[in-house]
Amino acid sequence: MDYLKLADMLFPDVKLTPEEIEARYPERTLPEGAKVTRIAPSPTGFFHFGGLFPATVCERLAHQSGGVFYLRIEDTDSKREVEGAAAFITKILDYYGIRFDEGVTAEGDKGAYGPYTQSQRVDIYHVFAKKLVQDGKAYPVFSTDEELDELKALDKKAEIKSVNWEEEAVARREAMIRRREFTMEQVEAELAAGHKFALFAIADGDPEKKFKITDLVKGTLEIPENDEDVVLLKSDGIPTYHFAHAVDDHLMRTTHVIRGEEWLPSLPKHVMLFRYLGFRLPKYMHIAQLMRLDENGNKKKLSKRDMGANLDDYRRMGYCPAAVNEYVMTLLNSNYEEWHAQNPEKTYLDFPFSIKKMSASGCLFDIEKLNDVSKNVLSKMTAAEIFDGVSGFAKTEDPGFYETLTADRAYAESILAIGRGGAKPRKDFATFADVKPYMSFFYDGYFTREDPMPQDKDKEDIKKALDAFAKTYDGNDDQTAWFEKLKDIAETIGYARETKLYKKAPDQYKGHVGDVASFVRIAVTGRQNSPDLYEVMKILGVKRTLGRIKEAEALL
């Protein structure tokens, strides 16, 4: 067959040669060892939490090595495309501190290796597609719309549980052989009729033969050669992922292709395509998937529909982005936690990220661990930083509280400063959403009496204690003097001055000073638990403190 003629028939408009395209995308001049990485999401308007993993790896590897990290938009499936999705992706990644050197930005493309949106690169793909036809490595497949619809219907077979895999394999094989047989006249006729074609690459592999390839995460892989023809261009002329991956990552001079391990099965296809195109193979890193537990207790990959799969949900839940970064890092590099314990003042950006420390197996998403990491991160922040985080969160998620909070910033910060700083900071919240319930009783508008006075104590004693407290409370007392007064009150109502005394001889007392503190606490905060009561009262002020005590007494 005359492949040159076939190529011209198929791609009459393609005049450029691969060499001319290559010349537009020269090798990058970067320092020795610099890595060029990319993430290439589809603009579906959804960003998967798991997507943060490869994104973080790419970002760290590139920026740690003085390389380049870029964003490419893989909008080759128009059916799933959502308006404004590219801007959404950059925005959400920016929220997590992941910034690109190159690629699609809100202002347009940045960098000399663009365009970075695949739908704008169709001309480029066609140049290489034409070359493969000329080389006799690719052929057209004409299908009517009806046949395409049938194909799409077949896609649903994945949903059918009982697939006869053996029959399926034979049928696929036969169909493939049939597709490869055609005459020039047929092609001419199809084209004349205005029919569209998909372009397939002829597989030349022997699946009985295996070859070795090194994956930087998985190690040396032994995989069979590819014997399945690969779709390069769909009927609409748009490339598939496989073809676009080869062309783009080559031209954009990607050194490390970092992606989820679900791509491992198609690696033989990619290796074949790189060879057909004469491109040097990039280094591959297939990173393990994030898993969840299903109802049977089995691990399953965290899929789009699962709880917690949407990255943006973490913002809505009030997680601090830095905490999410930390958590991701602990899973990505097992020695990160240890390093961070030794370098508490540094951020993950100072951490020497290592490919060698990456796990080859998938891990379960653990919200408890995220919360713990998060509590530690928030506990190290200043009151002002927490304020900014909380107000930023409340602004969109709880506007009412936002108003309250920002009405008096100094007041809010004084609340948030309780127990903050120092070697053993309080760890009260895992998310910014936890802050409101923690501090709500400081605001009259949110103050509610949640916990009742202890039922096992004599109401008269409680009344006496509250009364005595109200009479003796002096806003100028220091903490010791304040607590001495509580002890005195305890004594006057027949309670032990010290908890220890009570514990030694519980029969001799009706209670202890802790109980008295508890009465006052419940009266003032409406709860059994609160941060340091002395501090709380200082912030509330004498008037409100006494007012709440009076109110509590009336309720007795």
Place this chain on the structure above:
RNA sequence: GGCCCGUUGGUCAAGUGGUUAAGACUCCGCCCUCUCACGGCGGCUUCAGGAGUUCGAAUCUCCUACGGGUCACCA
């Protein structure tokens, strides 16, 4: 079903032929303590199974089991 990947406590894991098999989270107990939150101490629970190599195996080899992923003109 074929192919590929994986398997150290409930979770994340250190570990590369000789260790009392680290550490973190969770859970439980104790201590500290005016409650809570911290902090401190302690405990529960692990090398998937089998065979082999070796003086010696979590570490090397093979087999089995289990789990996961994938098999589109989606990415």
